[in-house]
Amino acid sequence: MLKSSFSNKIEVGCDEAGRGCLAGPVIAAAVILPKKFSNNLLNDSKQLSEKNRLVLEKIIKKEALCWSIGIVWNKEIDKINILNASIKAMHLSIEQLKVRPEFLIIDGNRFHAYKDVPHKCIVKGDSKYLSIAAASVLAKNHRDRLMQELHEEYPQFHWNKNKGYPTKFHRQCLVNIGPTKHHRRSFKLLPLQLELTL
Numbered sequence: 001m002l003k004s005s006f007s008n009k010i011e012v013g014c015d016e017a018g019r020g021c022l023a024g025p026v027i028a029a030a031v032i033l034p035k036k037f038s039n040n041l042l043n044d045s046k047q048l049s050e051k052n053r054l055v056l057e058k059i060i061k062k063e064a065l066c067w068s069i070g071i072v073w074n075k076e077i078d079k080i081n082i083l084n085a086s087i088k089a090m091h092l093s094i095e096q097l098k099v100r101p102e103f104l105i106i107d108g109n110r111f112h113a114y115k116d117v118p119h120k121c122i123v124k125g126d127s128k129y130l131s132i133a134a135a136s137v138l139a140k141n142h143r144d145r146l147m148q149e150l151h152e153e154y155p156q157f158h159w160n161k162n163k164g165y166p167t168k169f170h171r172q173c174l175v176n177i178g179p180t181k182h183h184r185r186s187f188k189l190l191p192l193q194l195e196l197t198l
Contacts, residue, residue, distance in 0.1 A: 002042065002130045004035060006120055009102035012094060013131025016086045016107070017045070017139035021164035022174075023157070023183045024147050025073045026082065028089035029138035032065040032099055033131045042133050044126035045140040057141050060134045067134075068096035069142050078186040087112050093135075107132045154180050 005011050016028040041048075042056055061067060070092025077085040087110070094101065094114050104111075104119035107126050111119055125132040144163055151159040157173050157180070164170070164182075174189050183189060 002133055003128060004033070004037065004130055006105045006122070006129060007103045010099060011103045011105060011131060012097065012101040013125070013129055013133070013135045014090045014093065014104060014106050015126050015132050015136040015139055016089055017136065017143045018164065019082055019086050020166070021184070022166050022170060022187055022189055023074065023159065023164035023180065024143070024150060025071050026077060026085050026089050027072075027139045027143040027146070028070045028086065028093045029067060029135040029142065030070070030090070030093035030097055030101075031060065031067045031131050031134040031138065032097065032101065033060075033134060034063065034065060037063060037130060039130070042130055042137070044124070044133055045136040047127070048137070050144075053137050053141055056134075056137050060138060064134065066098045067138060068093045069138065070094075070096070071146075074182055074184045077184050081186065082184075083110060090114075105129055105132055107136065150182055154182070 012030050012032050014030045016026055018024060018026045041052055045053055070089040072085040072089045091114050101117055104117055105125060106119055106121045109121050109123050111121050122128060126136040147159045147163045158169060162170050171190055179189060
């Protein structure tokens, strides 16, 4: 059973999606849930089916006190690295909230303080706290839709299925076709044995 909150303050849960992908942006979401919010289905987005994530997204957007999305694209990821890009996406999502947060709970173990708002990093926080789980659902769904749009531009990469993650098929496409403008050039796009065949 996920916990409702870490503190008694106006608390924001924050998580990101797409950190391990070879293509596309990293996307973060920030969510403030009511103190009495509960939902037995809500969990880490990676543990949920697409159908359940979409059901939960409607509930979260309807019942949250506020929520927002932050996006950092691949070119900026290449400039500042994926950790800094993930944190920047979180900052962008927090910045857009209509309610000023008093405390942040962040999924993972690394974060740069946002202004003067105290925070707590929680490893596997998306499977421990409702607001982080809610953020993981919103970030994942938003990114999946965005990768579906990019798939229309480059259908040969099947981003509608792999969402830009390093599947065997995705890597083989990189060998056969080469990277697109949406690929992260700072990432190791191919294993060494495949690079030799390029």
